[in-house]
Amino acid sequence: xxxxxxxxxxxxxxxxxxxxxxxxxxxxxxxxxxxxxxxxxxxxxxxxxxxxxxxxxxxxxxxxxxxxxxxxxxxxxxxxxxxxxxxxxxxxxxxxxxxxxxxxxxxxxxxxxxxxxxxxxxxxxxxxxxxxxxxxxxxxxxxxxxxxxxxxxxxxxxxxxxxxxxxxxxxxxxxxxxxxxxxxxxxxxxxxxxxxxxxxxxxxxxxxxxxxxxxxxxxxxxxxxxxxxxxxxxxxxxxxxxxxxxxxxxxxxxxxxxxxxxxxxxxxxxxxxxxxxxxxxxxxxxxxxxxxxxxxxxxxxxxxxxxxxxxxxxxxxxxxxxxxxxxxxxxxxxxxxxxxxxxxxxxxxxxxxxxxxxxxxxxxxxxxxxxxxxxxxxxx
Amino acid sequence: xxxxxxxxxxxxxxxxxxxxxxxxxxxxxxxxxxxxxxxxxxxxxxxxxxxxxxxxxxxxxxxxxxxxxxxxxxxxxxxxxxxxxxxxxxxxxxxxxxxxxxxxxxxxxxxxxxxxxxxxxxxxxxxxxxxxxxxxxxxxxxxxxxxxxxxxxxxxxxxxxxxxxxxxxxxxxxxxxxxxxxxxxxxxxxxxxxxxxxxxxxxxxxxxxxxxxxxxxxxxxxxxxxxxxxxxxxxxxxxxxxxxxxxxxxxxxxxxxxxxxxxxxxxxxxxxxxxxxxxxxxxxxxxxxxxxxxxxxxxxxxxxxxxxxxxxxxxxxxxxxxxxxxxxxxxxxxxxxxxxxxxxxxxxxxxxxxxxxxxxxxxxxxxxxxxxxxxxx
Numbered sequence: 048x049x050x051x052x053x054x055x056x057x058x059x060x061x062x063x064x065x066x067x068x069x070x071x072x073x074x075x076x077x078x079x080x081x082x083x084x085x086x087x088x089x090x091x092x093x094x095x096x097x098x099x100x101x102x103x104x105x106x107x108x109x110x111x112x113x114x115x116x117x118x119x120x121x122x123x124x125x126x127x128x129x130x131x132x133x134x135x136x137x138x139x140x141x142x143x144x145x146x147x148x149x150x151x152x153x154x155x156x157x158x159x160x161x162x163x164x165x166x167x168x169x170x171x172x173x174x175x176x177x178x179x180x181x182x183x184x185x186x187x188x189x190x191x192x193x194x195x196x197x198x199x200x201x202x203x204x205x206x207x208x209x210x211x212x213x214x215x216x217x218x219x220x221x222x223x224x225x226x227x228x229x230x231x232x233x234x235x236x237x238x239x240x241x242x243x244x245x246x247x248x249x250x251x252x253x254x255x256x257x258x259x260x261x262x263x264x265x266x267x268x269x270x271x272x273x274x275x276x277x278x279x280x281x282x283x284x285x286x287x288x289x290x291x292x293x294x295x296x297x298x299x300x301x302x303x304x305x306x307x308x309x310x311x312x313x314x315x316x317x318x319x320x321x322x323x324x325x326x327x328x329x330x331x332x333x334x335x336x337x338x339x340x341x342x343x344x345x346x347x348x349x350x351x352x353x354x355x356x357x358x359x360x361x362x363x364x365x366x367x368x369x370x371x372x373x374x375x376x377x378x379x380x381x382x383x384x385x386x387x388x389x390x391x392x393x394x395x396x397x398x399x400x401x402x403x404x405x406x407x408x409x410x411x412x413x414x415x416x417x418x419x420x421x422x423x424x425x426x427x
Numbered sequence: 428x429x430x431x432x433x434x435x436x437x438x439x440x441x442x443x444x445x446x447x448x449x450x451x452x453x454x455x456x457x458x459x460x461x462x463x464x465x466x467x468x469x470x471x472x473x474x475x476x477x478x479x480x481x482x483x484x485x486x487x488x489x490x491x492x493x494x495x496x497x498x499x500x501x502x503x504x505x506x507x508x509x510x511x512x513x514x515x516x517x518x519x520x521x522x523x524x525x526x527x528x529x530x531x532x533x534x535x536x537x538x539x540x541x542x543x544x545x546x547x548x549x550x551x552x553x554x555x556x557x558x559x560x561x562x563x564x565x566x567x568x569x570x571x572x573x574x575x576x577x578x579x580x581x582x583x584x585x586x587x588x589x590x591x592x593x594x595x596x597x598x599x600x601x602x603x604x605x606x607x608x609x610x611x612x613x614x615x616x617x618x619x620x621x622x623x624x625x626x627x628x629x630x631x632x633x634x635x636x637x638x639x640x641x642x643x644x645x646x647x648x649x650x651x652x653x654x655x656x657x658x659x660x661x662x663x664x665x666x667x668x669x670x671x672x673x674x675x676x677x678x679x680x681x682x683x684x685x686x687x688x689x690x691x692x693x694x695x696x697x698x699x700x701x702x703x704x705x706x707x708x709x710x711x712x713x714x715x716x717x718x719x720x721x722x723x724x725x726x727x728x729x730x731x732x733x734x735x736x737x738x739x740x741x742x743x744x745x746x747x748x749x750x751x752x753x754x755x756x757x758x759x760x761x762x763x764x765x766x767x768x769x770x771x772x773x774x775x776x777x778x779x780x781x782x783x784x785x786x787x788x789x790x791x792x793x794x795x796x797x798x799x800x801x802x803x804x
Binding site for chain 1: 553559568581582584686
């Protein structure tokens with residue numbers, strides 16, 4: 048009787064501890080979400096055009112009012128706000144800044160979640176969407192279109208257009224995953240096989256990019272270098288409308304596998320004993336992570352480090368539980384990339400720096416910090 | 428029983444291997460197919476050849492119609508009142524046809540161009556020519572944005588939000604320059620001035636053609652761009668100048684539209700033994716002093732593998748500025764090339780004086796820096 052009472056008290060204590068940790072984690076996710084909202088507001092209000100915060104707000108409201116003019120009440124409600132003072136405010140805020148903010152956030156979200164999931168399934172903290180050769184393959188796809196002026200659609204439409212580059216980069220990004228899948232079918236899905244295969248494929252595609260660089264002339268070389276540096280120049284509502292459903296579907300499906308990923312982090316054997324089909328889970332997660340990452344990279348070019356940095360910061364803040372790690376990485380990735388891109392487009396205005404360069408600098412410094420922290424950092 | 432189990436297990440295993448192999452084959456086929464599709468596309472759609480528009484007959488029901496450098500037909504509702512230029516060669520053409528006051532914004536590279544940059548000191552900077560700042564352009568509210576045809580802006584989707592038409596013109600190669608100037612005349616409505624300007628350039632091209640036609644000798648030329656051993660391939664700007672000037676490009680068989688500056692090596696140049704060497708002063712156009720040109724020439728002549736060729740032995744190694752090797756002043760580069768290749772036929776022609784005349788008549792200041800070294804006899 049006494050024993051039962053003791054175990055109940057222990058259970059209650061454990062339950063209370065769990066509840067506290069749960070609330071703490073929710074509070075952390077709430078804080079990062081609030082920071083992200085603030086970052087969006089800040090990013091929408093700064094730029095080359097000197098627009099007041101009031102004008103930025105009125106530009107958005109007026110645009111919604113015009114779009115909802117036919118809907119009673121809602122249209123009238125938004126129409127109450129009036130027009131911004133600056134005649135160009137609406138075009139600048141709604142058609143230029145907002146799609147760019149959305150693209151930066153979506154890219155950050157997708158790359159960070161891909162990184163967190165890949166690190167989980169391969170149980171290696173230094174794995175990122177790029178370790179499996181994704182970036183090199185997408186770069187090779189883009190390079191084919193830029194240099195040779197043709198893409199996967201070359202048979203049907205004139206090559207060299209931005210959309211041709213996007214489609215080619217996406218297809219080649221997926222191709223890298225298909226190749227890794229093929230190798231894993233023959234040699235199994237052990238972490239070492241997948242990582243080695245990814246690294247080797249990365250080098251092969253990199254060789255292709257170098258050959259194309261060597262062949263290309265001055266103008267094409269500049270175009271290619273620009274793509275390889277990564278930037279949000281492809282931002283438009285069309286890009287956002289394409290990416291948004293892909294990102295939502297991939298991230299929700301990955302988040303649903305959070306329990307399985309938690310089990311997998313204890314080791315393949317334990318996960319198997321818990322009834323998880325490890326090989327299948329690994330390929331399923333890698334495929335979804337690749338689709339999410341390569342669809343973003345196709346629009347932005349190579350944006351490095353975010354898939355490594357965001358999950359590591361979140362691991363330090365929220366722990367290794369994938370139920371929290373995945374949403375936390377998503378928010379953190381969106382926040383970091385949005386702030387970096389805002390810095391990139393405003394610091395030397397009207398000149399812009401490719402955001403990929405900023406990410407390499409921030410990412411490099413962050414990893415130096417982790418190395419200096421030693422074993423606490425959990426990277427080795 | 429045991430045998431059956433073993434054979435069954437073996438069969439399953441071999442079946443598994445077969446399935447795995449099949450999958451591998453299917454995947455390999457997918458990879459090959461993807462690459463094949465891409466490469467097949469290489470031979471498909473090519474841009475239509477540039478057509479020279481006829482001035483004075485370009486007004487349609489929709490507005491003004493002209494052809495860009497890529498051969499694409501562009502229609503504007505009316506002559507452009509405000510223009511943003513990302514290409515310094517096109518900026519120079521606009522000045523030459525009297526439309527400088529229409530330019531409301533230029534790329535940073537136009538402002539730093541030593542040949543024409545000083546003309547745009549007070550014009551708004553719109554940033555990098557590859558990724559111009561869309562907000563700055565929206566504030567300027569231009570009717571037209573003129574970009575390079577060979578390298579259009581990466582953020583074209585954002586730029587079109589500013590309700591401006593992006594026009595792709597190079598104003599660079601001698602083959603297409605007259606058509607590009609005519610298009611500029613239509614864009615600005617300064618058709619008469621554009622015609623006068625293009626006729627001036629065409630007259631020089633015709634003069635060279637006329638004098639070169641009866642000459643059968645075609646001296647061989649090695650044209651080197653700013654990177655060592657990177658030469659002028661087929662259909663490049665340098666190749667066009669050499670061809671028009673009655674000279675033989677030793678790398679005329681090399682290169683293509685994708686790679687107009689193929690890399691060769693010492694052995695290739697030694698074997699071809701060119702009679703003339705033309706060395707580009709650099710893409711960045713920062714090398715604008717006599718000392719700089721002289722040092723570049725000496726470096727080129729002292730290079731291993733080039734010292735033994737006829738051009739070096741006879742002192743026929745020249746440094747040519749990129750401002751006259753490509754762009755609207757390429758006709759000056761043509762005159763220099765023709766004079767070097769056929770000194771007898773062009774004895775009375777002074778390209779430097781022609782450049783002074785051009786600067787006085789069309790674009791002031793373009794004769795301020797050195798463009799060719801040493802001066803041909």
